[in-house]
Amino acid sequence: MKKxxxxxxxxxxxxxxxxxxxxxxxxxxxxxVGMATCGIAAGARPVLKAFSEEVSKRxxxxxxxxxxxxxxxxxxxxxxxxxxxxxxxxxxxxxxPEKAAxxxxxxxxxxxxxxxxxIGAAE
Amino acid sequence: MKIYRSHVLVCGxxxxxxxxxxxxxxxxxxxxxxxxxxxxxQIVQTGCFxxxxxxxxxxxxxxxxxxxxxxxxxxxxxxxxxxxxxxxVTRLLADERVGDEVKPLEEVDFYKKQKRVALRNxxxxxxxxxxxxxxxxxxxxxxxxxxxxxxEDVIDIIKRSGLRGRGGGGFPTGLKWDFAHKAVGDKKYxxxxxxxxxxxxxxxxxxxxxxxxxxxxxMAIAAYAxxxxxxxxxVRAEYPIAVDRLKIAIAxxxxxxxxxxxxxxxxxxxxxxxxxxxxxxxxxxxxxxxTSIEGxxxxxxxxxxxxxxxxxxxxxxxxxxxxxxxxxxxIINNGPEWFASMGTERSKGTKVFALGGKIQNTGLxxxxxxxxxxxxxxxxxxxxxxxxxxxxxxTGGPSGGCIPAEHLDVPIDYDNLIEIGSMxxxxxxxxxxxxxxxxDIAKFFLEFTVDESCGKCTPCxxxxxxxxxxxxxxxxxxxxxxDLDKLEELCEHLKSNSLCALGQTAPNxxxxxxxxxxxxxxxxxxxxxxxxxxxxxxxQYKIDPAKCKGCTLCSKVCPAGxxxxxxxxxxxxxxxxxxxxxxxxxxxxFGAIYKE
Numbered sequence: 001m002k003k004x005x006x007x008x009x010x011x012x013x014x015x016x017x018x019x020x021x022x023x024x025x026x027x028x029x030x031x032x033v034g035m036a037t038c039g040i041a042a043g044a045r046p047v048l049k050a051f052s053e054e055v056s057k058r059x060x061x062x063x064x065x066x067x068x069x070x071x072x073x074x075x076x077x078x079x080x081x082x083x084x085x086x087x088x089x090x091x092x093x094x095x096x097p098e099k100a101a102x103x104x105x106x107x108x109x110x111x112x113x114x115x116x117x118x119i120g121a122a123e
Numbered sequence: 124m125k126i127y128r129s130h131v132l133v134c135g136x137x138x139x140x141x142x143x144x145x146x147x148x149x150x151x152x153x154x155x156x157x158x159x160x161x162x163x164x165q166i167v168q169t170g171c172f173x174x175x176x177x178x179x180x181x182x183x184x185x186x187x188x189x190x191x192x193x194x195x196x197x198x199x200x201x202x203x204x205x206x207x208x209x210x211x212v213t214r215l216l217a218d219e220r221v222g223d224e225v226k227p228l229e230e231v232d233f234y235k236k237q238k239r240v241a242l243r244n245x246x247x248x249x250x251x252x253x254x255x256x257x258x259x260x261x262x263x264x265x266x267x268x269x270x271x272x273x274x275e276d277v278i279d280i281i282k283r284s285g286l287r288g289r290g291g292g293g294f295p296t297g298l299k300w301d302f303a304h305k306a307v308g309d310k311k312y313x314x315x316x317x318x319x320x321x322x323x324x325x326x327x328x329x330x331x332x333x334x335x336x337x338x339x340x341x342m343a344i345a346a347y348a349x350x351x352x353x354x355x356x357x358v359r360a361e362y363p364i365a366v367d368r369l370k371i372a373i374a375x376x377x378x379x380x381x382x383x384x385x386x387x388x389x390x391x392x393x394x395x396x397x398x399x400x401x402x403x404x405x406x407x408x409x410x411x412x413x414t415s416i417e418g419x420x421x422x423x424x425x426x427x428x429x430x431x432x433x434x435x436x437x438x439x440x441x442x443x444x445x446x447x448x449x450x451x452x453x454i455i456n457n458g459p460e461w462f463a464s465m466g467t468e469r470s471k472g473t474k475v476f477a478l479g480g481k482i483q484n485t486g487l488x489x490x491x492x493x494x495x496x497x498x499x500x501x502x503x504x505x506x507x508x509x510x511x512x513x514x515x516x517x518t519g520g521p522s523g524g525c526i527p528a529e530h531l532d533v534p535i536d537y538d539n540l541i542e543i544g545s546m547x548x549x550x551x552x553x554x555x556x557x558x559x560x561x562x563d564i565a566k567f568f569l570e571f572t573v574d575e576s577c578g579k580c581t582p583c584x585x586x587x588x589x590x591x592x593x594x595x596x597x598x599x600x601x602x603x604x605x606d607l608d609k610l611e612e613l614c615e616h617l618k619s620n621s622l623c624a625l626g627q628t629a630p631n632x633x634x635x636x637x638x639x640x641x642x643x644x645x646x647x648x649x650x651x652x653x654x655x656x657x658x659x660x661x662x663q664y665k666i667d668p669a670k671c672k673g674c675t676l677c678s679k680v681c682p683a684g685x686x687x688x689x690x691x692x693x694x695x696x697x698x699x700x701x702x703x704x705x706x707x708x709x710x711x712x713f714g715a716i717y718k719e
Contacts, residue, residue, distance in 0.1 A: 002379065008257055011258070012257045018126060022167075048128065051128075052126060066128060
């Protein structure tokens with residue numbers, strides 16, 4: 001199909017998310033899921049999948065979903081850390097796929113951390 | 124569009140492909156499936172990362188873990204440890220990144236001094252996916268040119284950027300375009316020279332393999348600037364991966380209407396085709412290349428008329444090198460001032476070099492003009508391996524010359540290199556250590572030009588052969604000082620009388636080695652000795668009776684039966700029978716065998 005420049009820009013914006021993971025790793029929002037044995041055993045995989053799916057579905061720009069090792073509080077797994085540039089890191093505990101969808105909607109999109117899921121609320 | 128949380132980049136350049144990266148990709152796909160990660164992790168085949176010496180290279184993002192020497196049996200560990208559990212497999216990380224601390228690529232010695240303009244997308248995007256090129260601002264330069272600029276504007280920008288031809292000659296690109304723009308003709312052509320022939324050079328191949336669209340887009344821009352509607356990429360058939368990716372890229376660009384008719388709805392037409400070179404070095408010369416595209420035997424023709432007036436099919440034509448084109452879109456997007464801010468007074472921008480020979484980090488580097496040879500060899504290249512001494516660097520292939528250690532601190536640009544008797548060339552940089560014989564090197568390049576001379580003009584056809592004969596005599600210890608004078612006279616004769624650049628520059632390896640290493644020539648001629656111990660006819664293998672324990676190992680490995688002696692008594696080598704293969708020296712446990 002022949003493309004106009006507007007079409008090209010649309011392709012550019014859609015593809016950018018796929019490519020910029022490889023370019024600047026410092027900027028943008030990072031969602032990091034604890035994926036050590038403890039995390040996986042507590043159900044971190046479906047949580048990670050839920051985050052990736054939510055981010056793709058909403059076509060969010062500049063959001064990285066990544067995994068990390070054991071954070072040290074195995075009893076609170078699955079643990080997810082969300083870093084928004086310029087703001088303090090938010091740590092969510094006992095995550096589920098359903099909670100993940102809400103975190104994306106409220107924290108990532110509307111910039112309102114979901115206080116009741118955070119480590120502060122759990123302790 | 125699907126988003127993946129991790130990208131595994133596998134180098135698909137020729138270097139890594141030959142060390143098995145295809146197998147790594149298959150193994151990755153298999154293991155991702157096995158661990159149920161295929162929806163989360165994307166495998167991306169990219170172009171060259173530059174560190175070919177430690178390939179196959181696999182890079183995992185977002186962490187940026189740089190795995191080297193990856194073997195198929197390592198793949199499962201990467202998948203089960205890194206991708207599944209987020210634990211970086213430290214034992215596979217390239218040298219400088221030991222521990223969990225992953226240094227960003229830009230801070231590793233190899234990359235620190237580099238500035239990637241022509242190679243900006245190599246090792247970042249998937250070259251077979253036009254969308255990824257578009258995501259990196261691809262085809263915005265073409266749109267800008269077609270909708271906002273006149274051809275004169277484009278030429279003015281290229282002129283102001285100071286870009287000079289990257290194929291070796293260093294002719295100002297903007298001026299070349301201007302000549303073709305002003306030339307009168309009902310039809311004009313844009314050509315790309317991808318007939319990279321210098322031994323040890325692979326810059327253009329890597330650009331075509333890693334970022335083919337950058338060349339296609341730039342050729343369309345050039346076509347608009349000079350008023351052409353048709354173009355050819357002349358690429359050598361020995362680059363199968365580059366040819367495949369170019370074909371894919373052209374098909375994708377045609378599908379998106381970025382090549383063909385009425386491009387981006389502006390009414391501009393440009394048709395692009397590929398022509399394969401059959402492996403003749405002379406076809407890298409511009410007139411020979413065009414003769415070859417026309418379907419004739421690839422032989423050069425006299426200039427003038429210059430291609431800008433009478434080129435392909437006798438029509439005004441521009442011919443630029445792959446790397447030259449790879450710079451164009453960045454210049455349009457970032458402005459000529461940005462480009463001119465890099466480099467030296469008369470050589471702007473960056474240059475890609477293929478590092479080879481006696482150097483730690485064999486591979487591909489892109490540096491700003493004006494970087495010194497020392498920085499390239501010692502810092503980026505990691506120096507000469509196994510503690511040997513640097514002797515010289517060869518640039519410019521068979522047309523270039525050798526740069527000795529005393530000139531290591533000269534900032535590299537077109538004019539400086541010519542001044543010290545070499546040339547920029549297309550960018551091959553071969554490092555030589557103390558074990559290299561300079562006469563032998565000159566002979567090697569002459570053998571190459573004798574083979575590749577097309578035979579059309581006598582100075583080149585006969586002259587190169589006579590030069591090679593004299594060089595052979597020197598390396599055999601049969602030459603006299605009169606031969607050396609004759610050799611120098613021949614050099615001058617070829618330079619001034621050959622038809623094309625192949626013959627005109629063929630004597631350069633001899634001239635430059637004579638300039639800096641004349642004593643080595645004299646040692647061969649007068650003392651009948653090869654100081655580096657390379658020329659076999661001037662060598663003799665001997666056994667030091669004081670060190671020989673009479674273990675008989677050498678006499679067993681000698682293929683010619685030249686070593687005799689009784690057990691526990693010192694052995695002897697019969698020079699009449701000795702083939703000088705060095706097998707005995709390699710095997711001797713006592714260091715008793717030496718050559719002189």
